Amino acid sequence: MATIITTTDMFAYEFMTNAFAAAGIVAVVSGLVGYFLVMRGQTFAGHALSHIGFAGATGAGLIGLAPLWGLLAFTLAAGIVMGTLSERISNRDVAIGVVLALALGFGLLFLHYTTSFATQATALLFGNVLAVDHTMIATLAVLGAITLGALATIMRPLIFASLQPELAEAKGVSLRFVSTAFLAIVALAVAACAQIVGVLLVFTLMVGPPAAAQRITTGLWSGLLVSAALALADAWLGLTIAFYTDWPVSFCIAVLSALGYFATLAAQRTRDAHAEA
Amino acid sequence: MSAVTLDRATLRIGDRAVLSDVSFNIEFGEFIGVLGPNGAGKTTLMRAILGLLLPNSGSIKVFGRTPERGNPAIGYLPQLRTVLPDLRVRGRDFIASSFNGERWGLPVFGRHDRRMIEETLDAVGARDLAARPLSDMSGGERQRLLLAQALIGAPQLLLLDEPLISLDARHQEVAIAVVRKICRERKITVLFSAHELNQLLGTLDRVLYLGSGRAVLGTVEEVVTAPVLSRLYGTDIQVLRADGHIFVMSRGRDVERTDHLHDHNHGHENGHNHHHH
Numbered sequence: 001m002a003t004i005i006t007t008t009d010m011f012a013y014e015f016m017t018n019a020f021a022a023a024g025i026v027a028v029v030s031g032l033v034g035y036f037l038v039m040r041g042q043t044f045a046g047h048a049l050s051h052i053g054f055a056g057a058t059g060a061g062l063i064g065l066a067p068l069w070g071l072l073a074f075t076l077a078a079g080i081v082m083g084t085l086s087e088r089i090s091n092r093d094v095a096i097g098v099v100l101a102l103a104l105g106f107g108l109l110f111l112h113y114t115t116s117f118a119t120q121a122t123a124l125l126f127g128n129v130l131a132v133d134h135t136m137i138a139t140l141a142v143l144g145a146i147t148l149g150a151l152a153t154i155m156r157p158l159i160f161a162s163l164q165p166e167l168a169e170a171k172g173v174s175l176r177f178v179s180t181a182f183l184a185i186v187a188l189a190v191a192a193c194a195q196i197v198g199v200l201l202v203f204t205l206m207v208g209p210p211a212a213a214q215r216i217t218t219g220l221w222s223g224l225l226v227s228a229a230l231a232l233a234d235a236w237l238g239l240t241i242a243f244y245t246d247w248p249v250s251f252c253i254a255v256l257s258a259l260g261y262f263a264t265l266a267a268q269r270t271r272d273a274h275a276e277a
Numbered sequence: 278m279s280a281v282t283l284d285r286a287t288l289r290i291g292d293r294a295v296l297s298d299v300s301f302n303i304e305f306g307e308f309i310g311v312l313g314p315n316g317a318g319k320t321t322l323m324r325a326i327l328g329l330l331l332p333n334s335g336s337i338k339v340f341g342r343t344p345e346r347g348n349p350a351i352g353y354l355p356q357l358r359t360v361l362p363d364l365r366v367r368g369r370d371f372i373a374s375s376f377n378g379e380r381w382g383l384p385v386f387g388r389h390d391r392r393m394i395e396e397t398l399d400a401v402g403a404r405d406l407a408a409r410p411l412s413d414m415s416g417g418e419r420q421r422l423l424l425a426q427a428l429i430g431a432p433q434l435l436l437l438d439e440p441l442i443s444l445d446a447r448h449q450e451v452a453i454a455v456v457r458k459i460c461r462e463r464k465i466t467v468l469f470s471a472h473e474l475n476q477l478l479g480t481l482d483r484v485l486y487l488g489s490g491r492a493v494l495g496t497v498e499e500v501v502t503a504p505v506l507s508r509l510y511g512t513d514i515q516v517l518r519a520d521g522h523i524f525v526m527s528r529g530r531d532v533e534r535t536d537h538l539h540d541h542n543h544g545h546e547n548g549h550n551h552h553h554h
Contacts, residue, residue: 041361152383160378163364163371166355167426170327171379172347218367218410220384 010243015130019249022132022140023235026196027205029144031213031231033151033189034206035224036182038214040162043207044093045082045183049190050199051100051107052078057124057199058110067124068139071199072191074103079187083180127198127250129239140192147188154181159220196235197250204250205231208257215264230260278341280305280434280466281326283492286335288321294490295321298335301485301494303468308460309494310477311470313487314510314532319470320356322487323436326468327353339434347379352432354423356439356470361411368406368414368422372398375426393429401425401455416443424452428459435460435467441476453480474501475522501525 010016037046053075060070082096107124114120123131151158161168161178169175193202213227238253245252281303288296295318303309311319324330325337328344337344339351364371373386373394386394398404403421411419420443427435437456441449457480460467471477474484474497484501485494488509493500500506501523506514510527517524525532 039361039364039366041363153381156378156380156382156384159374159384163361163366163374164355164378164423164426167353167375168378170324170329170346170353170355171375173379214365218365218370218408220366220370223366 010240015132016239016243018132018134018137019129019239020236021137023129023196023239024232025137025140025144026192027209027231027235028228029147029189030193030202030205031209031228032224033147033186034231035210035213035227036151036158036162037186037206038210039159040182042183042186043203044096046186046190046206047203048082048096048100049075049078049183049187050194050202052103053187053191053194054107054124054199055103055110057194058107058114058120061114061120062110067120068136068191068195071194072143072188075187075191076184078103079183079185080180083183084176123198124194125198125200126248127194127196127201129196129249132195136195140195143188143192147185147192150181150185150188154178154185158182197253201250201254204254204257205235208261209234212260212264215261215268234260278305279303279338280307280340281468282336282338282341283332284336284338286325286332286337288318288325288330289333290321290330294333296487296492297490299490299492300335301492303466303483303485303494306460306464306466307482308457308467308469308480310474310481310484311468311487312472312474312484317487317509318490318492319487320438322492323353323438323468323470326434326436327351349430350433352427352430352435354427354435354437354440356442364411367408367410368403369394369398369408371411371422372403372407372426372429376429397425397429400428400459402451417445417448420444421448421452424455431463433465435465435469437467437469439470439472441471441473449476453477456480474525478521478523497523 011020034046037043053071056070056072056074057067058070059074060067078099111121122128157168157173157178160171161173161175165175189206190202193205197204209230210223210227212230213223216226217223234253234256238256239249241247241252242249279302283299283301286296286299287294311322313319321330325332326339326344328346328348339348373384376386376390376394378384398407401421401424403425406414406418406422411422414422420440424437424440427437435456440452440456444452453476456467456469459465468485469477469481478497481497483495484497485492486500486506486509488506489511491509493505493509501516503514503516506516506525510532512527514532515526517526
């Protein structure tokens, strides 16, 4: 009985139902897109996109636009540029690192001229899911649908190009197009994800769950399913814990995501040790 | 009509003419061993047959037509094989990714497609690899999977670029036997590049020897002779025949064996082979 009452309590608040809806949409999108980010070994590129988005978000605030649009514009542009410049962008860690540091610097400059410096900065860096309204949920739903639609369209050549680039090229797959289209998709997912957990913590939903999923199962479809389910569990459980403890939501999600990853890693080590013994 | 015809073809990479003014004619169903020193143009020739590289002069015809990227009649095992080191994708999904991998949409497979994938796994004796993730496989096991996928989709022409690299002696024999059997049963034309002639002696119909921008196609007796090879290597070559084996020597050094060992080391250290022809 007790659980039923407390759950009802939590959902009695509109900001909590809004948060659950928004976090749910974003978690599923992040889990699915992140699965391919991890498969392609491009997690650092994903991280960089979010930092570049920070400059966009603060810049948008400066000219009176909603941060989401600046975030979207910057991540999308950066994703397309990264994809076009190199088919193996994941090997360009130094270049990406320099650009993301520069972007954070510009983000700071734009914030400097914003009146509500501290609130804005915290919301952008660490997310502010409890302030989500109906418009934002609708926007995230559309953004999520576009992202997943695009991912579904390129999924087959994306997997081929990720697993066997040389063969895919020989079979007529344009590696550059696939790589660019994928980073554009990642850019959309990052922009959505940053609304919930902030630009600094997009890894919690985009990398933690898929990495754990790939330790749990080696199948493609089962991997995608587990990845999305884990991201959803992290997000919703994180929200619940935050509601009852008053800890920041993004912190709770970050802890759950890390726990999930390390638990599957440890489980696999134990399995391997048993297999060898 | 022949399987592959080169008519006074010149293939350049940058300023270098890898093959110049080369003409030969490969018939349907022939098993051709492609040999020659590193950089002689084995990979370049295969890329040209795939339509990835256009001849600078002369013509190349595959089944009587100008090569086109993505020709489904050609099965290909590239020499440069990038396999992400921590790829937790199972063998079956890895193989399946190359099956019509250039098409858009989701990677869904019908019953007929799935049976074809299973049959191909059986044909190369890779059934034991189907459920294991690539990150747990040895170089030789990955190689067997790659051989399987070159056979998927009932190709008429197989281009196998150094398929024996990083296989141990037993698996090398198995791989040759599998290709020979499939080639004979399905009447497939095979271009099989290798460093070692001797393993292929009982299998190949004719040998295509490349070197110094030239190419000589003929039986082993015609081609593997001191005058022909001296011309191709651009140095004094002796050919010794002993006990059913042929040794190609340059100043007392076994030409094939030293090349081969060199590649072998590379393959183990890096997980893939860096040889740009």
